[in-house]
Amino acid sequence: MNAESEPARLRLLSAASTRMAGVLDMERVARHLVAVALGGFADTVGVYVAEQLIVGDEPPRPPGGRAVEARRIAVGATGADLEPLFPAGEMVVFAAGSAYAACIADGAPQRFGEPDRHLVLEPRVPPPRPARERLADLADFLLVPLRTGEAVLGLVGFARGSAAGPFTDADAALASELAALTARCLDGARRYQREHAAARTLQAGLLPLPPGAVPGVRVAHRSVPAGRANLVGGDWCDVVPLPAGRLALVIGDAMGHGSAAAAAMVQLRAAARTLAMLGKDPAQILTWLDRIAPDIGPVQFATCACAVLDPAAGTAEICRAGHPPPILLHPDGGCDVLDLPPGLPLGLDGADYENTRVAVPDGSTLVLYTDGLIETRTRDLEAGIAALRSALAGRADPLEDACADVVAKLVVPPNHDDVTVMLVRTGT
Incomplete structure (x- = not known):
């Protein structure tokens, strides 16, 4: 996708907004983002949220140079199934000093041209050939924070293979817009799920x-x-x-x-x-x-x-x-x-x-x-x-x-x- 094209940009944002609107489940919101982004914007996409959100707490404060505990809630790739290797729902640790931890701590996008050496994400099982080739071909990485106001809920990781070419400044701006839209939907789903749990607890106590x-x-x-x-x-x-x-x-x-x-x-x-x-x-x-x-x-x-x-x-x-x-x-x-x-x-x-x-x-x-x-x-x-x-x-x-x-x-x-x-x- 050419993010320099205004119609293409608007189509992508419209598709994401339409698919995520009214969704009250965090994983479903993330899966919709992955599906939209894989439609020409990126070759792999991963959505990670702070572990504190999963256990029902408020958004965390920036970790300030510490390792970050996060939960992968959606992942996808063109031409390969990454779910068995990096399953949704798995907790991961972004090491202090990694671009991933910095993205959440600083609330700022991160760009790099090869896999982050600090990232402690290894496939759980030996990858089949399509997945192995997809991962080996990744040549440009873009991390964008999931920000709502002053809080950073997590991040979205986009990557492209060599054939797609690197992300441009316009691509980075579009990724930030996608992440902002996703963050709002995730925050709404998070609040709903927390209230849902509280209401169910109340209801159970009144039976x-x-x-x-x-x-x-x-x-x-x-x-x-x-x-x-x-x-x-x-x-x-x-x-x-x-x-x-x-x-x-x-x-x-x-x-x-x-x-x-x-x-x-x-x-x-x-x-x-x-x-x-x-x-x-x-x-x-x-x-x-x-x-x-x-x-x-x-x-x-x-x-x-x-x-x-x-x-x-x-x-x-x-x-x-x-x-x-x-x-x-x-x-x-x-x-x-x-x-x-x-x-x-x-x-x-x-x-x-x-x-x-x-x-x-x-x-x-x-x-x-x-x-x-x-x-x-x-x-x-x-x-x-x-x-x-x-x-x-x-x-x-x-x-x-x-x-x-x-x-x-x-x-x-x-x-x-x-x-x-x-x-x-x-x-x-």
Whole structure:
């Protein structure tokens, strides 16, 4: 590629931007850069990021003359497969004094005409002939830092064989533009992956007790956040053990998605758990949550269903606040939508909630869910409940399999609303 040509330069940058836009995985971003650069700009490309980024830390400070630990996240070459020799995901050490360490430490491009003697990168296996010839033919090297602001995330190494000719000043400028674009995408992916890990940790900490934690009762649940980018939403479910073998079951849906809904969900869940442990019945729990909801931040409305299950008596007291009605799956495979007063959503203040006692014979399954499971842009509430009943009817599967199957049948990603479902079966 002739980087002196403005159309060629713009085509390369446009191709890189198009391929990397919206990618939220660091390795995929790097692989896209490699693919674009191998299309005429370079004969080999390697992308390395500081090891600190991989373990979830902030971008490192310049090492100042020390060796640099980095992770190779993508590599490629024209006419040869370098992946078996220099696999992605491998940690490498750029020796102090090497051009590679200097590129990261100084944040400045480095040029040289033969392999850096300080570089401790040896093939892990003897290279096959195409790879050996490709590596032996490399005659010009260009290292460009992956810089975002004052931070250097790593570097991109470009190299050309003898037939391609050396990099020009225009090539070096284009490589810097490519690296800057890649650095922005890598930083976005890094932040997303860090937040993703934090959200998953939060979500795991808010899940109900694992199956088998409550004697005589089995529990299975699934949560699917809305869309592709949301990490955690406003749905929650909980199981709270109570005296005399009873347990409280709570499921709720705070309005909206993302961090605001998640923050409201955390507060409502904690309040519901505390109220249940204080011995409040379902209607009392919802009454108190209704009073609390307006004061928990920008998300002021939520729906909720609450039940206190007594397996020994074979009954449950249930109440709902604008939430979809629970379903009772009988031991013989039949299922009924429980006829309960709908109640008003939490946060409207002054709502009047009413308990309903229902029979829950041994071997029955109480199904609690949020509206994201049954309602879509093309399926209304009634059709969704009918689809859920059809998915549940006649199921004799293990509870975990039945729960997974319900989600698989009713949820088509990317779903536009958070989805939570909880199945609670009495008996052993």
